[in-house]
Amino acid sequence: MPKVAIAPRKTSAVKMGDAPDGGNARGGGRVADKTISGFARRSLARAFAVVVTLFARFVTAVRGQWVGNEPSRKRRIYFANHTSHGDFVLIWIVLPPRLRRKTRPVAASDYWLKSKLRSFIGRDVFHAVLIDRNKETRTEDPIALMQDAVDRGASLILFPEGRRNDTDAPLLPLKAGIYNLAVSRPHIELVPVWIENLNRVMPRGEFIPVPLMCTVTFGPTMQVAEGEPVGAFLDRARDALLALKPARNGSASP
Amino acid sequence: MSIHPDLLHLLMGIGAILVVASIAGYILQHRFSPDGSNSAIENLNERIRAWWVMAVLLAIAFIGGRTGVILLFGFCSFAALREFLTLTNARRADHWSLVAAFFIVLPYQYYLVWSDWYGMYSIFVPVYVFLLLPIVSALRGETDGYLVRIAEVQWALMICIFCASFVPALLNLDIPGFEGRNVMLIAFLIVVVQLSDVLQYVWGKLIGKRKIAPRLSPSKTVEGFVGGVLSATLIGASLWWMTPFTFLQAGLLAFIIAILGFFGGLVMSAIKRDRGVKDWGHVIAGHGGFIDRLDSVVFSAPIFFHLVRYFWSVDLPA
Numbered sequence: 001m002p003k004v005a006i007a008p009r010k011t012s013a014v015k016m017g018d019a020p021d022g023g024n025a026r027g028g029g030r031v032a033d034k035t036i037s038g039f040a041r042r043s044l045a046r047a048f049a050v051v052v053t054l055f056a057r058f059v060t061a062v063r064g065q066w067v068g069n070e071p072s073r074k075r076r077i078y079f080a081n082h083t084s085h086g087d088f089v090l091i092w093i094v095l096p097p098r099l100r101r102k103t104r105p106v107a108a109s110d111y112w113l114k115s116k117l118r119s120f121i122g123r124d125v126f127h128a129v130l131i132d133r134n135k136e137t138r139t140e141d142p143i144a145l146m147q148d149a150v151d152r153g154a155s156l157i158l159f160p161e162g163r164r165n166d167t168d169a170p171l172l173p174l175k176a177g178i179y180n181l182a183v184s185r186p187h188i189e190l191v192p193v194w195i196e197n198l199n200r201v202m203p204r205g206e207f208i209p210v211p212l213m214c215t216v217t218f219g220p221t222m223q224v225a226e227g228e229p230v231g232a233f234l235d236r237a238r239d240a241l242l243a244l245k246p247a248r249n250g251s252a253s254p
Numbered sequence: 255m256s257i258h259p260d261l262l263h264l265l266m267g268i269g270a271i272l273v274v275a276s277i278a279g280y281i282l283q284h285r286f287s288p289d290g291s292n293s294a295i296e297n298l299n300e301r302i303r304a305w306w307v308m309a310v311l312l313a314i315a316f317i318g319g320r321t322g323v324i325l326l327f328g329f330c331s332f333a334a335l336r337e338f339l340t341l342t343n344a345r346r347a348d349h350w351s352l353v354a355a356f357f358i359v360l361p362y363q364y365y366l367v368w369s370d371w372y373g374m375y376s377i378f379v380p381v382y383v384f385l386l387l388p389i390v391s392a393l394r395g396e397t398d399g400y401l402v403r404i405a406e407v408q409w410a411l412m413i414c415i416f417c418a419s420f421v422p423a424l425l426n427l428d429i430p431g432f433e434g435r436n437v438m439l440i441a442f443l444i445v446v447v448q449l450s451d452v453l454q455y456v457w458g459k460l461i462g463k464r465k466i467a468p469r470l471s472p473s474k475t476v477e478g479f480v481g482g483v484l485s486a487t488l489i490g491a492s493l494w495w496m497t498p499f500t501f502l503q504a505g506l507l508a509f510i511i512a513i514l515g516f517f518g519g520l521v522m523s524a525i526k527r528d529r530g531v532k533d534w535g536h537v538i539a540g541h542g543g544f545i546d547r548l549d550s551v552v553f554s555a556p557i558f559f560h561l562v563r564y565f566w567s568v569d570l571p572a
Contacts, residue, residue, distance in 0.1 A: 061336065063536050203346040210352040211332070213340040213535055247530070 045124035052125065056089050060201060060214035064094025067244065068220035069191060071096050075155050076189045078103070078218070079178055081171055081241055082159035083199035085111075088126065090195055091157050094216045104149055105157040106142075108133050129156065133163075146181050150188060157193075160237065166204040170245060174234045182224045182233075192219040192237065194244035217244040257317060258434070260496040264441050265313050272309060275302050304538050308547075312444070316437050320368065323422045323440065328364040333544040334552075335360065335414040337535040341525075342406040347396030351387050351407055359383050360415050367419050370426045379416035384408055413552055414545075420555040427559075427567045432498040442497050442504075443511060443558055446490040447550045450512035451519070454482025471523040479516060486512040498566055507561065511554040518553025522546075 056062065078091060088105035095103055109130035112122030122128045129149045132138035146156060158181075161172040182190055197214045219240055224233050279299040287295040315326035335356065344352055359379065366375035388404040424439040458478025466474045490508020494501045522545060526534065535543020545552075 061333075061535065061537055197340065200344070200346075203349055206346075206349050208353050208357070210339070210349060211336040211356055213336060 041124060045120070048121070048125045052089060052121075053093055056086065056093055059209050059211045060090065060198065061211075062090050062093055062214045062216060064216045064218065066218045069218050071099060072189075073099065074189060075150060075153065076191050076221075077150075077156045077158055077178070077181065078191045078193050079158045079160050079237065079241075080193035080195055082161045082164050083166070083195065084164065084202050086198055086202065087159065087195050088128075088157045090198060090214060090216050091193055092126065099155070102153060103155040103157060104129050106131060106146060106159070110134060129154075143177060143180050143184070146177075147184060150181075150185055160234075164204065166199070171238060171241060174238055176230050176234065178237065179224065179230045179233050186224065189221040190223060190237070191221055192240040192244060193217065194219070194241055194246075196246055215246065217246070219244045258438070260435065260438055261316060261441065264438070264445070264493075264496060265309075265316075268309050268445070272302065272306055275305070301541060304541055308538075316441070319437075320422075320425055323425060323437065324364055324368050327418060327422045328360065330544055330548060331360055331364070331415050331418045332356070333535075333537065334418065334548055335410060337543045337545050338410040338414050339407070341529045341531065341534075342410065343399055343403050344407060345396070345403070347394035348391050348403055348407065350394075351390045351404075354387065354390060355407065355411055355415075359387075359411060363415050363419050364422070367423045367426070372426065375419065375423065379411050383411060387411075417552045417556050418548065420559045421551065423559055424555075424562070427563055429498045429562075429566050430568055432566075435496075438496045439562065442490070442493055442508075443555060444551060445493065446486055446508045446511045447515045447554055449489055450482050450486030450515050451550055452482075453485045454478045454516065457481030457485070467520060467523075470520055470527060474520070483509065483512040483516065507558065510561070511558055514554040514557055515550030518550045521553070522549035 080087060080091060088107070092100055092103065092105070105126055105128045107122055107126075107128040107130055109132045111118065112128060112130055113119045122130060129145055131142035131145055132140070133142075146158075149156060158178055160174040160178040162175045162177075163172070165172045178190070182188065194217045195214065196217070197212050200210070201212050201214065202209045222236065222240055279295070279302050282295050283290075283292075283299060286292055290296055311326060315322040318325075339352060339355070363375060363378055366378060387407065391400070391404055391407075421440055421443065424443070425436045427436060427439070429436070454474070455478065457480075458473065458475045461481070462475030462477045464476040465472065466476050466479055487505050487509040490511070491501050491505030493508075494504035497504055499507060522534075526532065533542025534545035537543055538547060541547050
């Protein structure tokens, strides 16, 4: 029920645009702007979310499958392979609607704040936790932003590769952020998610998507073990992701 | 376009069959699977529900006339092409070929059918697209698996767009004394093909012993094939009143349609086995993908079209 989704929105008193990081409000809950323009903006964002959802379904006929796991209202960190800007949209669509509203993608502010449209999509439509990937210029610690969002009741969608994978390798090396976040919030479940085929729908550098079927596979919940070193955990997370990748025959070149 | 009494009778007949099927499915579930534990019965009921949706969509398209039918099959082509190309080796270098396939070839083929330009819609994909599309892929300079890639795309276009578009193309045939009722040809084709599929399944379940192609499709048996094709032939013959054919002609055409439909299913199964998948997709609950439901229609439609055109239609060039 939407209760859970609405709760963090009401607790936040920060108005759109007030925060120095552009409304991100230290990664907190939904921003409640009670003005008429705020209402219009939210309505537009809702309508936009519906359009994006319909379009993504039309192009990808995306299906979510849960392997050794079930949807849950517990706070979770979904971590997935990253091949396209549409990745978090697909995960978001296949989550049950009552979970969608409280699940926030973690995205790069250097991409999503570049233009007004992007920032509208990133912040208003998908309510992303925007982090700055640039260590030199950033003013806020990405881990702190994520911790804050989790503490306010949100589940997160995280792409631990750190950037889009446009190589032939199935997965880039995972970054340690997910480990640090998980260690600092040990009660939160980590769910590996494999997104299949979206990189073929819209390869890097192309701007017209090709309709192809996509699947999003959720794997069994995992957690950082007591005293587990970062390398061992990242290996385990990587294996958990690759185990969800569907095998396919009939490749032209082996 | 008003509803022809024949169409109304047919739709009522299909509705009656589905009502009976739904009641039977409900009773089965009530007696043997009240907690949803019997997967065969659950699948049966899923299928019956999907049949309702398909029947209603088809009825709406028929009542919507030419444009409705073209839009419906255009969408089916789109969904089928999306499923087929997902399983191919198409890669980044083929991106523009695939974009062209979806957003140029598909709409243009259906536009040609809509505008009744027989000379073009019967050669557009097999000649023009066949020659032009590989150029688009070649220009990207990626030669790995090139022949496999372009052959797969062309195969997908032939099956999912070209062959499928011959279902609505049946509306273009000029048959003396049958004006304004061509939609009944589509109904005849689809009813015979789909009943043939269902009856093969039923006969196979009842008396099936010898497997016909164990490696391709373990559920298909000789008994199911013979029983299904023969009973579909009989049903087709008994539908002669809604077609321009006599009883025997309708039976013969139904026989051809059912045979082609069977082998169409077999060919598409071979492709699924090759690619290591069980179903083409997951869009239609209980049935799998669009291609799982359309494979037999797609294989029989062009040949049914050309047979009827050759023997019954008048607009052949002198």
